[in-house]
Amino acid sequence: MAGQTLLRIENVHKRFGAVIASAGASIEVREGEIYALLGENGAGKSVLMSILCGVLTADEGRIVCRGVELQPGSPEEAVRRGIGMVHQHFMLVPNLTVAENYVLGQGSPLRVLSHMKAVSARIRELSDKYGLDVRPDALVRNLSVGEQQRVEILKVLYHGIDLLILDEPTAVLTPQETDRLLELLRDLVADGKTVIFISHKLDEVMRVSDRVSVMRDGKVVFTTDTSATNPRELARMMVGRDVLMELPREAARQGEIVLSVRDLACNNELGLPAVRGVSFDVRRNEIVGIAGVSGNGQSELALAMSGLAPATAGSIRLNGEELCGLSPAAINRRSFAHVPEDRHKMGIVLPLPLTENVILQRYNRPPFSARGLLRSRAVEDHTRDLVQRFKVKARDIDVPIQTLSGGNQQKLVVARELARHPDFLLINQLTRGIDIGAMEFVMQEVLKQREAGKAILLISTELEELFAICDRILVIYEGRIIGEMPPDRSRLDEIGLLMAGKEPSARSAGSEPVRVH
Amino acid sequence: MEHILTLGFLATTIGATWRLATPIIFASIGEVVSERAGVLNIGLEGIMLIGAFVGFWTMYETGHLPLAFLAAVLSGVAAGLVFALFAITIKANQIIVGAAINLLGLGLTSFLFRTYLVHTGQGVRIAPAIDIPLLSGIPYFGAPLFKQNLLVYSTLLLPPIVGFLLYRTSFGLTLRAVGEHPKAVDVAGRSVALYRYGAVLIGSGLAGLGGGYLTLAHANQFVEGMTSGRGFIALAVVVFARWSPAGSFFVSLLFGMFYALQLQLQAEPSIHIPYQALQAMPYLATIVALLLVRNRMDAPATLGVPYRKA
Numbered sequence: 001m002a003g004q005t006l007l008r009i010e011n012v013h014k015r016f017g018a019v020i021a022s023a024g025a026s027i028e029v030r031e032g033e034i035y036a037l038l039g040e041n042g043a044g045k046s047v048l049m050s051i052l053c054g055v056l057t058a059d060e061g062r063i064v065c066r067g068v069e070l071q072p073g074s075p076e077e078a079v080r081r082g083i084g085m086v087h088q089h090f091m092l093v094p095n096l097t098v099a100e101n102y103v104l105g106q107g108s109p110l111r112v113l114s115h116m117k118a119v120s121a122r123i124r125e126l127s128d129k130y131g132l133d134v135r136p137d138a139l140v141r142n143l144s145v146g147e148q149q150r151v152e153i154l155k156v157l158y159h160g161i162d163l164l165i166l167d168e169p170t171a172v173l174t175p176q177e178t179d180r181l182l183e184l185l186r187d188l189v190a191d192g193k194t195v196i197f198i199s200h201k202l203d204e205v206m207r208v209s210d211r212v213s214v215m216r217d218g219k220v221v222f223t224t225d226t227s228a229t230n231p232r233e234l235a236r237m238m239v240g241r242d243v244l245m246e247l248p249r250e251a252a253r254q255g256e257i258v259l260s261v262r263d264l265a266c267n268n269e270l271g272l273p274a275v276r277g278v279s280f281d282v283r284r285n286e287i288v289g290i291a292g293v294s295g296n297g298q299s300e301l302a303l304a305m306s307g308l309a310p311a312t313a314g315s316i317r318l319n320g321e322e323l324c325g326l327s328p329a330a331i332n333r334r335s336f337a338h339v340p341e342d343r344h345k346m347g348i349v350l351p352l353p354l355t356e357n358v359i360l361q362r363y364n365r366p367p368f369s370a371r372g373l374l375r376s377r378a379v380e381d382h383t384r385d386l387v388q389r390f391k392v393k394a395r396d397i398d399v400p401i402q403t404l405s406g407g408n409q410q411k412l413v414v415a416r417e418l419a420r421h422p423d424f425l426l427i428n429q430l431t432r433g434i435d436i437g438a439m440e441f442v443m444q445e446v447l448k449q450r451e452a453g454k455a456i457l458l459i460s461t462e463l464e465e466l467f468a469i470c471d472r473i474l475v476i477y478e479g480r481i482i483g484e485m486p487p488d489r490s491r492l493d494e495i496g497l498l499m500a501g502k503e504p505s506a507r508s509a510g511s512e513p514v515r516v517h
Numbered sequence: 518m519e520h521i522l523t524l525g526f527l528a529t530t531i532g533a534t535w536r537l538a539t540p541i542i543f544a545s546i547g548e549v550v551s552e553r554a555g556v557l558n559i560g561l562e563g564i565m566l567i568g569a570f571v572g573f574w575t576m577y578e579t580g581h582l583p584l585a586f587l588a589a590v591l592s593g594v595a596a597g598l599v600f601a602l603f604a605i606t607i608k609a610n611q612i613i614v615g616a617a618i619n620l621l622g623l624g625l626t627s628f629l630f631r632t633y634l635v636h637t638g639q640g641v642r643i644a645p646a647i648d649i650p651l652l653s654g655i656p657y658f659g660a661p662l663f664k665q666n667l668l669v670y671s672t673l674l675l676p677p678i679v680g681f682l683l684y685r686t687s688f689g690l691t692l693r694a695v696g697e698h699p700k701a702v703d704v705a706g707r708s709v710a711l712y713r714y715g716a717v718l719i720g721s722g723l724a725g726l727g728g729g730y731l732t733l734a735h736a737n738q739f740v741e742g743m744t745s746g747r748g749f750i751a752l753a754v755v756v757f758a759r760w761s762p763a764g765s766f767f768v769s770l771l772f773g774m775f776y777a778l779q780l781q782l783q784a785e786p787s788i789h790i791p792y793q794a795l796q797a798m799p800y801l802a803t804i805v806a807l808l809l810v811r812n813r814m815d816a817p818a819t820l821g822v823p824y825r826k827a
Contacts, residue, residue: 091701093694105705109688
């Protein structure tokens with residue numbers, strides 16, 4: 001099925017100040033294939049694709065599409081040659097309808113929009129053809145993330161694109177939506193399109209692509225047929241060394257109870273019950289995982305525990321002291337650290353520099369403050385220390401944190417929370433948005449905390465993450481803990497059943513505390 | 518007191534409302550265009566003042582009314598260009614640049630007026646009232662409503678024209694997108710800066726026209742600082758009208774009503790309220806109106822935020 005060469009990117013160089021984003025990258029894409037571009041955050045995948053689309057201009061190198069060299073730095077030219085990109089952050093205007101988004105920037109500015117009926121009809125036709133279920137007159141802001149992505153993909157098709165570039169398309173999708181997307185990509189290729197699939201998720205690349213290239217440090221270091229490789233090899237190529245898929249850890253020790261939650265209940269934003277009587281303990285030297293399909297009360301549980309939302313019933317005791325009713329600031333001061341689910345909303349302040357983000361909870365206490373004044377030397381030393389220890393990639397410590405990639409932001413949040421030396425650590429989604437090399441590192445850091453005697457609660461939708469570091473896994477479903485499992489991959493099916501709300505046994509759980517062993 | 522409740526009083530108030538709302542209608546609908554593209558131009562007050570002064574000066578020198586109005590519009594566009602240069606190209610803080618334009622408008626017009634025109638004393642010929650046949654003969658309401666100048670009538674056309682531009686043309690669609698998600702426009706291959714310039718120039722041209730109305734259709738004289746807050750009221754109108762051209766028309770009328778009532782009540786001997794209190798009515802109404810608008814959800818998402826590539 002893969003035909004002759006459609007596109008060649010030759011020896012592209014690009015630098016931003018002192019940062020080299022692309023150091024002579026070359027790739028070749030064949031007609032009618034799904035070509036995966038794999039690499040860690042900051043390896044230069046997105047920059048290379050932006051150059052291909054004409055959004056950025058390369059310092060050196062050239063791009064040849066169907067034998068014709070592309071004029072650099074011209075998005076119009078890329079579109080004329082049939083190259084289009086589905087961006088990781090959608091380029092859809094929320095207050096406009098789907099159809100309006102499709103005609104945005106098309107044709108003469110003076111054109112009167114009298115052709116919207118025809119546009120809508122064409123969208124419906126294309127939507128039916130690919131089974132995308134896109135409604136042309138829906139307002140984009142009313143669509144879910146998965147729907148918006150389908151709108152974006154259809155937009156590219158609507159504009160007659162036959163080389164689609166998808167930048168980390170599954171980062172925002174649920175597992176089911178991901179399956180649907182990968183299926184769609186197959187359909188598109190069957191229809192004669194060509195797809196470049198940018199990702200750092202190995203399993204997806206293995207599942208969907210025909211060929212794969214791995215980028216590292218702005219260069220393409222490895223290219224192969226997907227059928228001729230395996231995840232371990234790809235991971236090694238991405239990181240530049242062997243990656244431990246199994247993390248070594250000490251056997252579980254039985255420490256005393258640090259955190260004890262009893263019959264906790266709380267509501268969601270709409271005032272409806274989200275957590276309905278949850279009880280569990282977390283001990284010293286223990287990592288307890290909470291598994292579940294997203295939206296089963298995990299977010300609300302984390303908010304209630306950290307004081308960000310009121311509990312309607314129950315108690316949370318940390319070292320015997322009641323936390324319910326305390327303010328988030330008071331909970332913060334009580335040896336309780338929190339890596340929140342949505343770092344942009346709760347973890348960091350995007351326009352502030354790294355230094356100020358690092359001291360968000362401790363800015364008014366020694367050693368960062370003395371007599372009401374900030375001690376910038378102490379703040380800078382501390383930030384530099386964290387950046388070095390956690391290998392956070394940043395130009396400097398006083399740049400706004402929004403200039404860092406998502407993975408590096410997350411590393412800094414984890415570093416900040418661990419550095420507070422808490423007795424208890426609440427982590428909601430540890431590795432969201434970070435790549436394999438960093439993932440392994442962050443998990444190892446959390447394991448170190450466990451060996452150091454901390455109690456850790458890890459809420460995650462990624463089962464791999466839970467299997468890798470937890471001592472036991474609680475499964476949450478519709479606001480109740482409906483079962484407890486050991487972190488045993490061979491019992492994946494049982495956990496899957498529990499996550500879907502099907503209790504393997506008739507044991508009633510939830511209101512009584514779940515005990516270990 | 519019983520005079521107030523007569524039809525005659527009502528009719529005169531309605532006529533004055535429309536007339537007094539006209540400059541605010543021009544300025545606020547212009548600002549809707551600008552803000553829809555994400556540019557908050559608080560320099561309206563200064564731009565109106567420049568329009569009022571330049572219009573007056575041109576009229577004084579040439580005696581040609583259409584030329585004077587054109588000069589008012591063009592002077593507004595020129596002031597808007599200065600604003601756009603700093604706010605869009607240089608990406609300076611829009612509030613600061615707007616405040617500077619206000620100070621510039623006040624200082625420059627006062628300086629030029631005192632230097633060249635203060636001794637003129639006499640006024641200029643202003644836009645004549647146009648009598649609409651038949652309609653102006655309606656008892657009570659005919660004369661106050663249908664003997665207005667051309668600019669007052671033109672406010673009826675402005676909302677549909679601007680509405681058509683914003684909602685029914687490719688230009689308007691892109692302009693609104695620029696205010697909501699400029700990057701999407703950039704990626705679609707259109708220049709964000711160009712659209713923002715266009716929006717600001719349309720807005721400031723209309724503000725200049727609103728200013729010119731004050732000296733060429735309302736009073737026949739230029740007075741220092743004569744806009745007396747109308748530019749700021751227009752800004753409030755835009756928020757209250759939720760960035761809609763038609764809404765701005767009606768909300769401007771509401772504020773025009775407070776101006777009209779304040780004038781009418783001052784002339785009413787039976788009412789014993791200090792005239793200063795009456796004069797404060799439009800401004801009090803502005804504060805009350807802004808208190809009532811709690812929902813800012815409709816504001817363009819990038820209002821006041823300069824656009825930076827990559």
